[in-house]
Amino acid sequence: MHLSIVVPCFNEEHGLQRLHDALVEALSGHVRDYEVILVDDGSTDRTLSEARRLSEHDPRYRYVSLSRNFGKEPAMLCGLRHARGHRVALLDADLQHPPRLLPRMLVLLDTGYDQVVARRSRSGERAWRSASSRVYYRLASRWLDVRLQDGAGDFRVLSRRAADALLSLPEHHRFSKGLFAWIGFDTGWVTYRNVPRETGESRWRLSDLVDHGIDGLTAFNDKPLRPAIYLGLLVAGLAGVLAALADGEKRWAAVLLGFSGVQVLMLGVLGEYVGRGYAESRRRPHYLVKETGPVPELLPGEHRL
């Protein structure tokens, strides 16, 4: 098998046929032998029956349907586990990751890279979103042990050994952007213009983006504890000065303010790591499988309801 294409799908009933057509158009003449693994991430629309239909009509298609919506990260992991190709592409179902880039990415991969990333320019994005991304990547590049690149998402092609490297990372809280960077290997880049979603709508709300950002920062090291400590010292020091200048009740108010601020902050940071340790220690599977097709196939370690 030359190429496996892994597609996480959550409520993509209107997108799958289009994706199929776009892949045929992009790959014919370039890639002879490919398989597409659709991971239905607990969709509530007709995504699963679309996946069944496609895999009945096109022998290159397989699907795995999860027992509920687990999120894109577990869905991608599931697809990666099921991928059998020498190369693995990760692709969104909504055509925001244009399949026409795949041939170029594969050619680049074969020149000796283990990962080729399609990097999106931020044109056409809402201003608040691109501005907050910029701030995030600036912070992340200072705090993380791994280098993240702005615009580099999950759209990429991996060599078999890079895919196996990702599969060897067992953590529960997965932050793929960080994991891709953590495994290392030589990485090639192509750039494309941001495209709006064709059908359906994005499930990322502002709060999801902030959550994802915090996951990224805390998944990789304990450096966020460091600024918390500095900030704590600073606020405590400031409160000390205020307390020295003020007198009577105001002094106590300043002291209390300082300390309560620091405590809340430190608790938040600590809680983040404790919660993470707790989630990992339960050793639950990343997802449960409801149905696979066209042939029933569970991998070792996968659980069906």
Ligand code: UDP
């Ligand atoms: N997705 C998923 N599970 C989820 C949310 C999204 O598998 O809980 C899939 C979705 O179907 C799509 C990809 O992940 O193929 C990216 O999602 P989306 O387009 O909503 O995100 P955005 O493009 O806004 O980052």
Ligand code: MG
């Ligand atoms: Mg999208």
